[in-house]
Amino acid sequence: MAAPITAATSPLSPASRVQVMCSMLNPTSASFSRQTASFPSIRLRPVPSRFQALSCSAKQDTIDKVCEIVKNQLAVDEGTAVSGETKFVDLGADSLDTVEIVMGLEEAFQITVDESSAQVIQTVEDAAALIDKLVAEKDA
Secondary structure, eight states, rough: EEEEEEESOOOOOOEEEEEEEEEEOTTTTTEEEEESOOOOOOOOOOOOOHTTTSSSSOOOHHHHHHHHHHHHHOOOOOOOOOOOTTTGEEEEEEEHHHHHHHHHHHHTTTTTOOOOHHHOOOOOOHHHHHHHHHHHHHHH
């Protein structure tokens, strides 16, 4: 059933102990209570699979190549810095520009990006991580 776990937030104050109830049958929720106050239950939600695909870091050479493609597609000024954290929107890209960037990436890396994956690409890092994943799948 539920196993209480008690943790002290301060070793000097026993009144600040927090009790966490976790159920082995439902590991996606937890209930917190304190001796002087109670907290609402927290329910954890699984991460949608379309976001899990982009959670890993991309290779630096992939990021560099994506940066060059993005600069060329958007005709970015020479002095403008583009890095992994750069958002396409910050470079002035609209949805059509993003589609053109994805098409350029598909051509350069010899891959096919499905529509649902293309919709979550917002940064250079997102694109590079997706490319690394698709290239690995293609080579496997």
